[in-house]
Amino acid sequence: MSSETNNTANEIPESKTAKMLKYFFFAVLIALVGLNVFILPHHPHFGPEKYPGFWALFGCGIAIALAKVAKGAAHTFLGKDEDFYTKKENTGITS
Amino acid sequence: MNGFWHPSLFFFTCGLLVWLLPGRIGRWLPPIAAALAIASVFTMPAGEFAKLQYLNLNLFMGRVDSLSLVFANVFAVQALIGFIYALHVEDRWQLMAACMYITGAFGCVFAGDYATLFIFWEMMSVASTFLIWLRRMPASTNAGIRYFLFHILGGLFLLAGLLLRYKATQSFAFLPVTPAEAHFYDYLILIGFCVNAAVIPLHAWLPDAYPEATVAGAVFMSAFTTKTAVYVLARAFAGFEILAIMGTLMTLFGVFYATIENNARRILSYHIVSQVGYMVAGIGVGTSMTINGACAHAYAHILYKGLLFMGAGTLLYAAGTAKLSELGGLYKRLPLVFFGYMVGAVSISGFPLFNGFISKTMTIAGTAEAHHTWLAVGMEIAAVGTFLSVGIKLPYFAFFGTPDKQQPLNRIPVNMYVAMGIASFLCFLIGIQPHLLYKLLPFEVDYTPYTAWHVLQSMLLLCFTGLGFYIMRNKLKPEAKLNLDFDYVYRAVGKLVVIIAKWPIAAFDNFWSEFYAKAGLAGMLLSARISAWFDKAAIDGVVDGLAITVRNIGRSATVVQSGKLQDYISAAMLIGAVVFAAVWFVTS
DSSP, rough: HHHHHHHHHHOOOOHHHHHHHHHHHHHHHHHHHHHHHOOOSSOOOOOGGSSHHHHHHHHHHHHHHHHHHHHHIIIIIIIEEHHHHHHHHHTTTOO | OOOOHHHHHHEEEEEEEEEEHHHHHTHHHHHHHHHHHHHHHHTOSSSSHHHEEEEEEEEEEEEEEEHHHHHHEEEEOOOOHHHTTTOOOHHHHHHHHHHHHHHHHHHHOOOOHHHHHHHHHHHHHHHHHHHHHHSSSSHHHHHHHHHHHHHHHHHHHHHHHHHHHHHHHHHHHHOOOGGGGGHHHHHHHHHHHHHHTOOTTTTHHHHGGGGEEEEEEHHHHHHHHHHHHHHHHHHHHHHHHHHHHHHHHHHHHHHHHHHHBBHHHHHHHHHHHHHHHHHHHHHHOOOOOHHHHHHHHHHHHHHHHHHHHHHHHHHHHSSSBBBBOOOTTTTTTTHHHHHHHHHHHHHHHTTTSSHHHHHHHHHHHHHHTTHHHHHHHHHHHHHHHHIIIIIIIIIHHHHHSSSOOOOOOOOHHHHHHHHHHHHHHHHHHHHHHHHHHHHTTSSSOEEEEEEEEHHHHHEEEEEEEEHHHHTTTTOOOOSSSSSSTTTHHHHHHHHHHHHHHHHHHHHHHHHHHHIIIIIIHHHHHHHHHHHHIIIIITTTOHHHHHHHHHHHHHHHHHHHOOOHHHHHHHHHHHHHHHHHHHHHHHHH
């Protein structure tokens, strides 16, 4: 129950306009892939470009992979406390 | 204007006047200098100007051709936008530092030899350091020192390279080098350039220092340092394969960090690394299309990145923080800032109708057509990351995302809005009229950005990146964390150097103090006793006046004989400088 409260506190409740925008966005995505069936490159730079929907998959896939990998790295070994360096300096060679 | 008027002249004079005149007059001068620079650059004929001799050096300050003009053109425009943005700044030192910084940038762009280049290169380093320090906060002071040390290092690589080159070729001529004929000294120069271009792993100074600069200072710095480096790379090192690879890695590295960063200005800094990567890669591939792409991208980048830094800087100015975790829901209270920022965001992401689209796609297509398919794929991945982090994540969490934190906001001066308005307009204008930019490029352009396929491909890539964000939006929430970068290594090396240097130098200094206390003082006391005896026995009562004189000289001498090693070294350096000046005066 408490986690639900936290979630609602951090997110704006979805308004009617937001919902409309969301459906509009999905419609645009479908329309773009639809157009891709008819519009294809004459001289593809990359092999799979000739298949409709390739760049759609590429965009979405890379975005998800990048978010996963980068956040994963931040949560395991890259992310430190904000005062990481200043704290270290205080206990470093100067003392 | 007729003929060649070096834009550095305007900014240098302006810098001096800003220093000398009262602030209420002085602060109006930089936009005037920038307007004069625009007039000068737009009417400048191609050719060779301002060749002069100084200290037996042939300095060549006015090489004007299509490559230098495209950079000078956007430098002048961005200087005007930046100074309008900074019109409310009352700190005259900031304006003066910015003027000197831009003087250096124009000096580098028109430099025809390495000696001239080096002078202006160092001028940029010093002046830009002040744009960091003048924020006058402890974090800025420390970041400024690290920034300066790094640029000193880069400058030393450049200096070593150009001196060795001079020894081998008897010339400071700043001309293209082919990879097959490159020598060791050329690579030293290349490393010096790469420091300023923020080529990984030499980039750590950039995301470290830019977020700590003053609000207006960061707008200037985002435009000039890295792009001057791009210019000199394009001038001298086009076609170096290593640059193509490192450039592509930069594009990926920058977006990777931008995805996890929390500070808006640090996100934008990582995006400089990423976007400059496209330019470095284009230069490395080295075909006329990719070099055109690199120059076009530099032009577009200066405009939209300046706009983005103005947006983030305005957030910092208004809300007192640029951390996404402390911002949210500001679109209702700062709608114009949101609008300006979004124009920058869609431009950097390469949306059709905006300037990033006509330059980035040219670089990627050129790279693919030069059969560097994997590098082109890397750039497409970076394009996804760009839109994900700077196009959606940053504005989503700063302007929407969480409910408005209701922090009090400072009133934003009108000039900030005007500057953002001009930059937004130019991003859009060049986006819809690409020929305005293409006609400035060094090679003839054989590329049409607005084909059905190019537009559709970009829209597919970007809109589906949007879908990716929608799916991952909870995972991408900003966190108040620091992310380790290569500066971890540099800081460790710095500490090690301090430890190593500290022991022998401190030990010698201690030894010297002790030696002086025992041997030096004892010797002086002895000589004083002897002269006292001599004085009493022989001269006392005869020449009292002389004794007084001796005492006075002795007093003066004690000032010089401090017994401190550093005083002796500085005195020796001073004497050396005087001797050098005398010798030069006599022999010249």
